[in-house]
Amino acid sequence: MxxxxxxxxxxxxxxxxxxxxxxxxxxxxxxxxxxxxxxxxxxxxxxxxxxxxxxxxxxxxxxxxxxxxxxxxxxxxxxxxxxxxxxxxxxxxxxxxxxxxxxEEKALYQKRQNVQKASRINHFLSLKFFHQNLLKSNESLLFEEGREYLKKRGINSKTIEDFQIGVVGSQVDGAVQFLSNAKAPLELA
Known part of the structure; x- marks a missing residue:
């Protein structure tokens, strides 16, 4: 090669x-x-x-x-x-x-690219999901605690938006559902 x-x-x-x-x-x-x-x-x-x-x-x-x-x-x-x-x-x-x-080299490279692309898509969509969790209005004590924690650390809403800060929580099923709805490549999630 x-x-x-x-x-x-x-x-x-x-x-x-x-x-x-x-x-x-x-x-x-x-x-x-x-x-x-x-x-x-x-x-x-x-x-x-x-x-x-x-x-x-x-x-x-x-x-x-x-x-x-x-x-x-x-x-x-x-x-x-x-x-x-x-x-x-x-x-x-x-x-x-x-x-x-x-x-063959090109095909091998393309295969690697597809795996990397799927991983990046899952990464970006997961970030979006967790960021949206943080922005939800009082749906859960966890999200409210997350917002309060960031506020105590001096992290304002502009910083939260710029860096797409989010909260994970215990919503694994919600994250999988979000990825599925977004037609993400779940085999790499």
């Missing part, structure tokens, strides 16, 4: 997704992430979230890492993208001693 998992990880660690995305779209820091208009659909307001390792669009559900971002944005193959990013990061590209064809 020309691009081993170790090389791909080194490549991802060497290139900032935030920098690459910011070269193509205008990003604004919001809490611990950056937001901008999604380059993958006609976005009118910022729905494209970018952090150090991955991006996610709340509008069109596009998600991925720096490699997928460049592939999708510029219509490049996996190999072309890795070569371009390696050159940008000034990394030496390994020789091709793979027993897998380029198509």
């Amino acid at each position: 020309r691009f081993t998992p170790a090389f791909i990880q080194t490549l991802k660690n060497s290139i900032s997704l935030i920098d690459v995305a910011n070269e193509n779209i205008e990003l604004r820091k919001t809490g611990n992430r950056f937001m901008g208009k999604c380059p993958f659909h006609g976005d009118r307001s910022p729905s494209f979230s970018v952090n150090k390792d991955f991006y996610y669009c709340f509008g069109c559900k596009a998600t991925g890492d720096v490699i997928k971002f460049v592939m999708e944005l510029h219509g490049l193959s996996f190999e072309e993208t890795c070569e371009d990013l390696a050159e940008k990061a000034q990394l030496t590209i390994p020789e091709n001693d793979s027993k897998l064809s380029s198509e």
